[in-house]
Amino acid sequence: MHNKGKRVMELEEIRDIRQRKRVQTILITLLVVGLTIWSALGTDFSVYEVFSGLGLISNFVFIDLLPPDVSTSGSLLGAILETLYMGFVGMVVGAMIALVLSFLAAGTTTPHPIIQVVVRAFTSIIRNIPGLIWALILVASYGIGVTVGTLSLILGSVGFLTRVFADTLEEIDTGKIEALNATGSSYLQVLAQGVFPQFIPGFVAWSLYNLELNIRASTIIGMVGGGGIGFAIQKGIKLFQYKEVSMAIILVLVLILSTEFLTSKIRERII
Amino acid sequence: MSELEKSSDNIYSLNRNEDNNEMIVKPKKDFFIKGVLIFGCLFFLFSLYELNIDYSNLLEGTVAFFIMLGDMFPPNISEWAYVLPAAIESLQVAILGTVIAVVISLVLAFLAAENLAPNKWVARIVKSFATLMRVIPTIIWALIFIVAVGLGPLPGVLAIAVHSLGMLIKVFAQSVEEMDGGKIEALKASGAGSVQIIAQGVIPTVLTALMAWTILRLEIDIGESTILGLVGAGGIGWELMRAMRSYDFNTALFITMVIFVMIFSVEMLSNRLKLKV
């Protein structure tokens, strides 16, 4: 009897929790809708204007941007390669640094919680200051050119990769780590033999994805003096050589698609 | 009892048999991976060589960098009356752009996911379209939309929406593709239509992933909206440029801190939600 009464209570409790969750969901939804409306008002959003502008867009795209000026592809090739070099170096160096930092920043592997907090705060600052701002500051201190481009890509990679690496490390099955602990292994051995093998697929996949990000980011960084195809795009825009710009974009597209293709092949083999 | 014994012996010998039938698989020497590794190292060195980075400058620059950081302190908040409204405008641009992108990508992602798309080609076309949207830099999108709707925050919203759309379609579709096909089949088997399957089966299953991506995108978009200030979309990016151009580094630091706080609070929010979802 007693038992039964208790169980009924439980059921009601669960229903209460469900209902509270439902109320929570509704509140969150309302909040999001509210924020959206607030933003729409603040930015004078008008669907009418968007649609009435479609004609102008197509004029611009089909008359000014297209067709791409193929004759410039030769001179753009150097720039796109430079972008690739920057992106790749940024990825490799960034991944190496992030590898160390992420082991310090992940709850599962950190030697000490204080180190974890410090590293997390540090990378959070790097990550949450937009690349453009980094580039502006870096240009002021290192001068112009690929050095700055590469440096800001490294910074961006470190910020991004440390976070995703640390998340990956935290998702690692702790049971397996425990199993190695139970054999009397030392901290480093557990990291190297237990954590690292599980971490490799994530490490490779995210690093390769970061390469793509870097290539795209370099189109922005190039605009403030970071070199590469971004600068070519910027130059094209400023001189109204829009057809050259569209050619450059096509080259970026090709580069991104080929990295995407290659990286997916590599990912398949490694995972 | 004896029968049981017998059957269990069978099991044992069965296992043995199975083991004997298999050859020892020697550790695979994966030349592909080795090749990729070696190529990667060589390419890294080659890239470094091609970039021709001036390492002596690296040291000087780092000194200059820290001197400059030092110069930036303390932040100058006297311009707050301009900076904060601009920050709010950037935030609004980012929020609205992200929301529009999320709504549209929710439809397109289902067309882009190969396990739900009407056919493979629809999926491929939508996906390539998404790639193109991602590859065109936000600044160019902004220019395209300025032609259409004039200056101000609106082209910024649209540029962010389109650029985000490119990424969200891809990652949403990926989450949907990763979903366990059995769950979709189970609903199919009960006679549910495709809209019902998506609404009742797919969305609840991938919701967490969608929310995580959305919030990550919002973070990125706040960063992007600061760039858009430069093309007349207003907002905090222009304030930052203004400060940098007039060598007002202390104000620039303040603006950077405001941007940091905006993005960081979204990151905090996402961490909170991760615990809850």
Add this chain to the structure above:
Amino acid sequence: MEPILKIENLDKVYPDGTVALSNINFNVYPGEFVVVIGPSGAGKSTLLRCMNRLVEPTNGNVIFKDKKINKANSKQVKQIRREIGMVFQNFNLIDRLTVLNNVLHGRLGYTNTIKGSLGIFSKKDITEAEEILARVGLSKQKYKRADELSGGQMQRVGISRALSQRPRLILADEPIASLDPASSKNIMDHIYNICTEDKITAIVNLHQVEVAIKYATRIIGIQNGEVIFDGQPSQLTDKVIDEIYHDRRPPLVHAQ
């Protein structure tokens, strides 16, 4: 008595050339509890999935209550599927939804698209779903999320979902393969009792021969995509079993 399901000359060749079924013929009569056994890869799952056209047959007919499923258009297929409940090895519940909501998914086929998509179901459907949950002993769990349940409980939800379709036929593809022995027994009891009480016809794929013998009213043995045994459990001699599994007979369900 009219058969509820007729399988006529059914073939299935997968696009990669695998012949999963060849020339299958049998009828299932109302009230039967058919268990399909056979070694891994024999084609059991393919057969079951052809029955509600989750897999497209290559040749032959699947006739459910005089309607050719393989000839039906997509609307008709949905209507036929509504009357056929299906239970899966790995349950296939929607994790983040409540148990009740998962059971109500069985009603989607009867609900209009908008309402169904929004998860709005009629009072009657809900009451009925609750009754079904009570029957399988999950009343207390109805507001829990599906992923908070144990495997056995999840499968009971799977069964409830199928039942809420008010099916004439239940297909179950290895419903107990990922359960521990105790839950397995519980689940088989539930399926068996409910089908008997509600006069639902059942076709169940199983790996465990003893379980098949215990519950089936009829056993169909499949090997290499062909029916090589079809009869009463009592007719299933050790010799026949050996033949079905060649010498790949699955280990028995004993720990002792």
Add this chain to the structure above:
Amino acid sequence: MEPILKIENLDKVYPDGTVALSNINFNVYPGEFVVVIGPSGAGKSTLLRCMNRLVEPTNGNVIFKDKKINKANSKQVKQIRREIGMVFQNFNLIDRLTVLNNVLHGRLGYTNTIKGSLGIFSKKDITEAEEILARVGLSKQKYKRADELSGGQMQRVGISRALSQRPRLILADEPIASLDPASSKNIMDHIYNICTEDKITAIVNLHQVEVAIKYATRIIGIQNGEVIFDGQPSQLTDKVIDEIYHDRRPPLVHAQ
């Protein structure tokens, strides 16, 4: 005979206030095959994990070969753990490494940090690991990746890893709970035979009472964190079982 393991007044209170163990006392003698049974949440896992200090005891002593594990510093803990092999319910193998490498992990505690981290093991260790694999019938699989194995094979690797520590004591926490009945028997046989042949003491948590009765030389029944039975399998009457599980006795492992 000297006990190999002494548990004295052991308490465990988790930080959230859950009293998982209270005042546990018993000795384990060399060569015993102890099976711990008890309902879910009784504290079986906690007890086992206190023994090699994967869980920090709140009070009391765990004395392994005259060394107080609960008082040992981190270096000593590692040395003690080397002599205690552990087998887990979900195997806890490192998926992407080979079977052999996983077995060699049992030698990490004896290998210097750098070599161990790089996965460099002595010729002798490797030969021995191969011998162990041969014993559990996995010679052919030694170069396979651990995640390419079946559950039963994985558990055999888990056992091999524990064995390669050349342990005096093996702890196994529900080693067969995620296995099918046939593999379960196989695994229990392996654990039992190896422990008997090599004179390794074993403490095994199990849910299946029959299995416990079949293998154990001694059974300890736990309920609510207290030992309520400690004796020979033959002493384990139905009444005692009922008491251990209250009326929450797990359904027996029979489908028929």
Add this chain to the structure above:
Amino acid sequence: ACGDDANASEGDNGDGWPDKISYGVLPGEEDTEISRAHDLFAEDMSEELGIEVELFQGEDYNAVIEAMRSKKLDMASFGPFSYIIAQERSNAVPIAVRAKSEEDATYNSWIVVPDESDAETVEDLKDKTILFADPASTSGHLFPRGMFIDELGITNDEIESYFSSVSFSGSHDNSILAIAAGDADAAGVCSTCVERAIEGGMVSESDFRIIKESDPIPSSPITYRGDLPESLVEAIKEFVYNYDNETYFEKAGDSESRYIPVDESDYDIIRNTAKNLDMSPEDLLSN
């Protein structure tokens, strides 16, 4: 579609005036400061004209030119070079520049070298590295390039081979910083930008030397879109020429300055230079 748009924005003011005027402001490269003053200017103009004036400030003149071209923008301030493009592409007509006097309405382009450099004249720069600001900069590219061609007697195409390397720094600031650090052998920069950088403490006067100064460059004009109603243009001109809000000019950099009328011909020097360099609007916009 464009015509429709223009009509759509016309209000019910009898003279076909629009409901509101949109005004885009770019920081001219010679501006001493990007000021907050433009708000004030827009407000005052709105009051004077009796219609709303909406202000947009940005960094990117493409945005302003394109917006004006698609009639989304009625008035804009441009740099000298961007003005001649805007004239061609967007039908922009200049009204006035802000200056103390006619003579003051110009600035210069300098060729600078690091202080420790041996170079005394432009000829000494053969096979040296040259830095321009950005490709579309009047004083950071157009004029310096023009000076090289005039002084060295080479053609535009020979510039790249005459020097060891020619590159763009992205901005005047970057250029002068690079010179101060000795990263480049010479750079073309605008006079006022360098002065501003010195005030800002980024470089000191002793870091560099000027080896060549250009002819005066007319400074940045306020413009309107050519197809605005005549009467509105008149009203705007009247407002601008008579504008004397001290606070505004003070904030804009110099309380002494006023708006001085300019017309198209004042920018012929830019057009000619651009033409010599194949950078005239016709060249740029033809493709």
